Amino acid sequence: xxxxxxxxxxxNVAEGNPLTVKCTYxxxxxxxxxxxxxxxxxxxxxxxxYITGDNLVKGSYGFEAEFNKSQTSFHLKKPSALVSDSxxxxxxxxxxxxxxxxxxxxFGSGTQLTVLP
Amino acid sequence: DAGVIQSPxxxxxxxxxxxxxxxxxxSGHDYLFWYRQTMMRGLELLIYFNNNVPIDDSGMPExxxxxxxxNASFSTLKIQPSEPRDSAVYFCASSWASSGAxxxxxxxxxxxxxx
Numbered sequence: 367x368x369x370x371x372x373x374x375x376x377x378n379v380a381e382g383n384p385l386t387v388k389c390t391y392x393x394x395x396x397x398x399x400x401x402x403x404x405x406x407x408x409x410x411x412x413x414x415x416y417i418t419g420d421n422l423v424k425g426s427y428g429f430e431a432e433f434n435k436s437q438t439s440f441h442l443k444k445p446s447a448l449v450s451d452s453x454x455x456x457x458x459x460x461x462x463x464x465x466x467x468x469x470x471x472x473f474g475s476g477t478q479l480t481v482l483p
Numbered sequence: 484d485a486g487v488i489q490s491p492x493x494x495x496x497x498x499x500x501x502x503x504x505x506x507x508x509x510s511g512h513d514y515l516f517w518y519r520q521t522m523m524r525g526l527e528l529l530i531y532f533n534n535n536v537p538i539d540d541s542g543m544p545e546x547x548x549x550x551x552x553x554n555a556s557f558s559t560l561k562i563q564p565s566e567p568r569d570s571a572v573y574f575c576a577s578s579w580a581s582s583g584a585x586x587x588x589x590x591x592x593x594x595x596x597x598x
Contacts, residue, residue, distance in 0.1 A: 398585060409487070409574050409589030410526075456526065460585050470516075470539065471585050473526045 368393045368461040372474035379447050380482050387442040387477045389457030399440040400458040400471065401431055410456060416440060427451070447481045454478050487590035489575050495596045501563040504593045506575030507556055516587065517550055517560050518574040526574075532558065544569075565597045 369392045379385045391397055398417050402410040414425025421433040431442045442455060457474040488507040496502055508515050516531040530540040535552045543550070547566070552558040562569055572594050576587040 400585065402587075407591070409576070409591050410587070411589070412586050415586065458585070470528055470531060471587070475525045 368397075368459050368472050370457050370459045370472055370474040372455075372457055372477045374477050375475070376478045376480070378480045378482060381449055382446050385442075385444050385447040385451070385479065385481070387455050387457075387479060389440045389442065389474060390438050391440060391457070391459040392438065393459060393461040395461055397440075398460040399431070399433060400460075401425065401429070401440075401442050402456045402458060402473075404454040404456065404476070406453075413442070413455075449481045449483050452479055452481045487575055487577055487588050489573075489590035489593050491593055492591065493594045493596075495598065496565055497598050498566055499564040500597075501561065502565045502569075502595060502597075504560040504573050504575075504595070506558045506560070506590060508558070508575070508577030509588055510556065512577035512579045512588070513555075514578045514580070515552060515558050516576040516578075517558070518576065518589075519571045520574060520592070521571045529560070529573075562595075565595075567597045570595055570597050 371390045373388055377387055400415045401413040403413050404410045413429050414423050414431055416423045416433045424430045429444050431440055433440050454476045456476050458471040460471050490505045513534050517529040519527045519529055529542045530550045531538055532552045548562055550560045572592045574589050574592045576589040578587045
């Protein structure tokens with residue numbers, strides 16, 4: 367079984383400060399990991415993914431995420447937050463060894479990021 | 484491409500009525516997913532299709548829910564009869580197998596309110 371946890375429902379950060387949105391996962395094999403963002407009244411948008419290779423993944427809008435296998439984490443980061451980054455962020459995981467119907471994404475519960483001006 | 488197109492964007496109906504939500508995926512995508520989002524339960528996968536064939540419908544809440552994909556460019560999610568607890572935002576998403584695994588493109592969602 368695969369699962370993902372986002373331990374913080376809400377993260378507040380001042381504009382210009384670095385931000386981190388946390389995600390931990392559990393899979394049987396090696397994971398595919400994803401971050402999606404949801405702005406109000408919109409669908410989720412893909413930000414970035416980790417499949418293999420470099421543990422630091424760069425994505426859209428200046429976001430990056432670091433894959434840490436020993437800590438089973440995939441935290442989302444940005445060096446300098448913008449007010450426009452305020453949104454709901456979802457981490458998702460898929461187990462590489464799964465087949466058939468198990469090859470679906472499992473989404474976390476979401477973290478509301480608020481960047482204060 | 485205009486992205487994943489969902490209709491209606493908002494639907495208000497009374498308990499017991501039939502509700503049909505529609506989705507047009509991105510052309511060329513071979514996977515289509517229906518999700519439901521609520522405050523209490525978060526984002527739930529209801530069903531997904533590959534090449535128009537339903538692969539996993541284990542997330543469909545009960546027999547009142549049904550989904551079809553008659554062709555590669557159209558899918559429907561039907562609730563009959565609807566109940567107040569079905570109130571949620573329903574998202575359709577699509578992807579293609581060569582996209583590097585599960586890079587989904589979501590529609591804007593259909594907000595359903597059942598009174």
